[in-house]
Amino acid sequence: MGQTHSSEQRPQTPVTITNPSYPPAEELSHRLAERFADQSFNGVELYSFKDNFRTLADVQKSETGRGRLLYWSEDTLIKFLAIPDCLEVGAILFRAVSYIGAFPFPSLAPVVLDFEALVKIVVILTGRYKSVIRGRRPDSLRLLFRSLAVYDRGVRSEGEGDGGVEEGKGKVVDMDFSLEDEGDEEDEDDLSLAALDALDAIEVFEHTEKSDIHHARIPLDNLRKLIVFLLVIAPLEPNQSIAQFADRLTPDALVGVRGAAECILRGFRCKDEKGVLYRDFKPRIKKALPIMFTPLAPLFEHLLFSKKVDMSTATPSNNPEPPIPLLSTEGQIMDLNLLSQLSFFIPGTHLWRRLRLLYAGSEAGFSMGSFETKVLKWAAPTLLLVSGTRIPFPTETHAQQAFLDRIPSKKYPPPLGTQHTGRLVFGAFLNVPWKLSRKDCFGDAQSLLFQLEPMHEVFHASRASAEYAYFNKDDGIGFGSPMQKLKNHQYHYNQGFLNLGPVSLTFDHSLEYGVFQNTGNGGAYHSTGDADYYSRDAFEIEEIEVWGCGGNSEAEAQRKAWAWEEREALLRTQITLGKDPEADRALLEMAGLVGQNRSGGSMS
Structure with a gap:
């Protein structure tokens, strides 16, 4: 690998390392790229990577004429990855990778995308760095945030810089990729620190990479465009072209994709329009969107496939079988946009080409008997989705008021997204088969509760309670609540309050009404942890769907x-x-x- 760069010159200014016993930053960066390539790629992948790079690289001659720099321009990268222009995300991605290419020295960013920079970009975005950087449990989340964040460094304090600009009256003169580590938890190791530790050069980090730059944010519009892009490519597989998702890039189709993106963006709970801070970005990604960036792995693995290497194993056929659709059929709730949204926190192995509609209330009838015959005996994970509209206040029917009368009267502020007049969508993921019982709840630690519309939120199972789910014809269906202990199908709106868990989704036995609440921890599901966003939604059910994760x-x-x-x-x-x-x-x-x-x- 080193021979590839023997005649190439780097345009960056080297990081100054005052202690002569430490290796230069460029040498450490070269060592890391070399180790990444040797330990993260197999022989065919490395050959393909080199072939792609050299075939498409532009050449920049040095000022002395004695050397040259091979590099990829923004246009080259975007065309190679086939990023659609209509998504307006090409410049955002290029700027992000120009930061990641400087790893582990962010002070050198943005960098020219030469061979070594692209190696580091591919290894980091595909997660292959974990085979090289071990022992510290490094987390790339902070690096990803920095690569997407911007910082206004045009506002200076009084008397600072050129003649002293009055505080608060400066103007934007440049944007920087830096980040304020505002009380970051100790359990998240910085990836740059871990990489230098792997190179036995951890002292270099202490001397060169400290920063006092503050208030980095990801601009909302940039994050919105990135989320739309990730939703479109969510099912992407290695060496699969984005062009295969062309049907999702039409103007009409993008309306739905952007609608899902807005629900996800609301989940970041930005209090202003300036952008998302790291202190908000980190918990949202880790709790509600843990695999949102997963599609970037197969996207950047495109560089590991060369047209000169035939890696196909399929036997030629005159009558090739048609491809299996990502979703066998759409429901009133489930479609490809919602499926992509689900794939941001449920592994695609459960979702893509694996979902089968077991029950839809609009087709089989909204009755517990129909639900039972369609859903029970499915010995694999299931997804339940419910859509509805908030019960108005004042109520319009006696049935609506009767249901509200059964909900404990403690008031909570209107939930985020109340101004959204469209439908509500909630759901649950169960990793175990459904169980019909008046005695015991069922479920396990892999159970999930979630809201998809108008705001994206995910509630993970806790160990404080085992009341993950219940199902019987008298009590109805519940997640996160104790069993109601009702009997004999009595019309039970006058039998006292519903016993609701702190984080719970509960339907009455008629499957006509439901209530979702997020009012704190202590139950079967973890709360969001923020009392400012505690809420309760009582709603009239429009549709219930249960999807089995499996096949024939x-x-x-x-x-x-x-x-x-x-x-x-x-x-x-x-x-x-x-x-x-x-x-x-x-x-x-x-x-x-x-x-x-x-x-x-x-x-x-």
């Missing part, structure tokens, strides 16, 4: 399980059957043993 094998297993249950129910009956199969089945359905109203046998 899981569907066949569910069918066989129900068939076995019906046979067992027949064996347990004392009913003497006649010679008319249809009449016999009608009799069994009336007994509640088979069909839409069956109980599935004994209930635990």
